[in-house]
Amino acid sequence: MLVSPNPQKTSVHATSESVDDYLKAILELGGSEEALVTTNALAERLGIRTPSVTGMLQKLSSERPTLVHYEKHRGVRLAPAGKRRAWELVRHHRLLERFLHDVLKYSWDEVHEEAERLEHFISERFEDRVAAILGDPEIDPHGHVIPHKYAQGMFRNEVELARWPLRTPATITSVSDRNAASLREIERLGLKPGVTVTIEDVNSSGSLCVRLPGQMDVVRMNKNLAGSIFVTATP
Amino acid sequence: MLVSPNPQKTSVHATSESVDDYLKAILELGGSEEALVTTNALAERLGIRTPSVTGMLQKLSSERPTLVHYEKHRGVRLAPAGKRRAWELVRHHRLLERFLHDVLKYSWDEVHEEAERLEHFISERFEDRVAAILGDPEIDPHGHVIPHKYAQGMFRNEVELARWPLRTPATITSVSDRNAASLREIERLGLKPGVTVTIEDVNSSGSLCVRLPGQMDVVRMNKNLAGSIFVTATP
DNA sequence: ACACTGAATTAGGTTAGACTAAAATATTAT
DNA sequence: ATAATATTTTAGTCTAACCTAATTCAGTGT
Structure with missing residues (x-):
């Protein structure tokens, strides 16, 4: 049933899987100082070509309210709504890794791929229930801090x-x-x-x-x- | 990362979410006698328009090896590969419902929507581990039989x-x-x-x-x- | 046999998100 | 300051999957 895809997403903006990936990549590449992320860096990280990135950034930045701030030839950074969704995805990813490891007995090296796929599709209820049965874990199996719900995460000094x-x-x-x-x-x-x-x-x-x-x-x-x-x- | 979507699907044919939905609908509408399913019935079930269905059936049936057998103006039925994927989806759906209900404490009426979304994206490993921690359940929370792995399910006389x-x-x-x-x-x-x-x-x-x-x-x-x-x- | 009705198909259009090739802009090195 | 190089954008395609409007086909009733 593809009429309204992912109707359960927490964020106001209905984000596609693809947009999700851009947002998360911008978050991670921008780091704690939220630096402008270049077209090249995004293309490299996402495994796609630079013109595709330019096109997507133009589209995203022209939507209101916007998910990203894009400065032609300079780079892109997250707008508040984009930052919210990106951190939500990070929380999903890390909670899922913890869950797959602790409950479904996935090994260390197996959790990432599955979490990367599912992080886009779980509902807020799923997120909450998983967090609950895990006892609100702080850390994922690779040592990354799991951000709190609705909260901006932080970058560790590592x-x-x-x-x-x-x-x-x-x-x-x-x-x-x-x-x-x-x-x-x-x-x-x-x-x-x-x-x-x-x-x-x-x-x-x-x-x-x-x-x-x-x-x-x-x-x-x-x-x-x-x-x-x-x-x-x-x- | 959208380069190769759903690379973990069990079936040989990489099926999109949309194709998945068609296959499952054909399975369910065809019933035990695997009757030809009409364009209208599919459109109705999937919540889309009939020309979209015709187009998809033409595309699907022209691929080799094919997922469906389509007879213009008569209807469509599943080919072996399509039947395999459809039953796999049914297994995913029912296992997920059981899991959401028993482990994540979803109520009866909450499981369907989440399972319907996730059934497309879980890996074979996820399927296996969930089945294992649930003790290979036979029945989902609504009383439907959970088909065995790789096996064709059956329609109950109800x-x-x-x-x-x-x-x-x-x-x-x-x-x-x-x-x-x-x-x-x-x-x-x-x-x-x-x-x-x-x-x-x-x-x-x-x-x-x-x-x-x-x-x-x-x-x-x-x-x-x-x-x-x-x-x-x-x- | 033929007209009518409902179902299905064709024709043509849209959007999202990718691609290649070519052009434009920035940055670096002389 | 300018040439060379690297980065980014533009222009134009492609595919998947949907849409509406128009047409064709199949089955029924007289």
Whole structure:
């Protein structure tokens, strides 16, 4: 029944799956300072061509009330309504990951894909009930903070392990969920959020030697992997 | 990310939400004898206009391997691939209803809408895990049989209460889930699947007087309500 | 056999969201 | 300051799925 698609969406603006994806990408690429996001960056992130992005941004920004503010040749940022929907999607995604992991026994590397698909379609009731049976969880399986309902989330002060200083203890706060193979490798190495690590050495190609507490042997990882692990200073 | 939509679908044919809806409607309207379903009937069921249906049927039936067999001016029926996907959707729908009701504590009348939306998007893994935590349920909250995985379901020998003979005990096997208001009324009257009823009287406008076992007073219901309750002979 | 009626199809149009190729604008390097 | 390069936008297509208006077809009744 396609007459009125997704009639249950919380936000006022009926957003398509596609628009949802743009909004979430703008949120994530803009980061805490809500910087202008470029056409290129969006095209890259969404796996589509730049003219498609330009077209969509023109369309979105010409609708009133608008989801985004678009400045031709400069970039785009979220308007209030767009920010609301984007954070709602982030909440959906992270709640779903927690749910899939804890209730449906999905493994670490399986949750992202399913959550990415379902986040667009669950109703507010579904969101509420899942949160309730999980006891309003704060953190998803990869260490990301689950924003509160109707609330703007926040960006943590975390940085890629790849650019952390040598011999300075760091605590893993989260890992990127966007690559299942990386996640399996990270799990194998015991690098869950909460674990404290110290970089012993970096070689010319960006490979790291990392020491974990209570383990004799160091762990080796390539640049790419170290780029999907996020850390902060150990208190 | 819209590059390859619904890449997880079990069936070989990547079916859109819209095609899914056609397949399910053809299955349900065709019934156990898999009768040809008319353009009109489909348009009515899907809430769209007949030319849209003709166009879709032409498109679908020209694809190889085909999901449907379409005979111009006569009607359409499911081809094997279409039947597989349609039953898969029915399984998704009924499993989801059971899950929403039992785990997420949705009420009887709330499950249909959510299941109708999500049935298109859950992966095979989701289906399997939900079935597992529910203990492979046989029946959904409205009394419908949940088909087995990969299996063709079956149509029960049930008939609308509205056309059951007078003073002949009948057992409720299922109730239609397509109207939330009717469901609330049915629940209020205590007419759950499994309950045995006897029609005492029918008036000229089709209203029924129904007696429930162990209750003194009879229950009154209109024709419409009696059309969404399905019964079989009491053994 | 033929006209009538209802059902179905054809013809042509719309919108959303993608695409390619070409043009325009910005940025960087000399 | 200007040329070279990279980014972005414009112009024009395409597909999926819907729409309305007009036409054709099939079945029924005389």
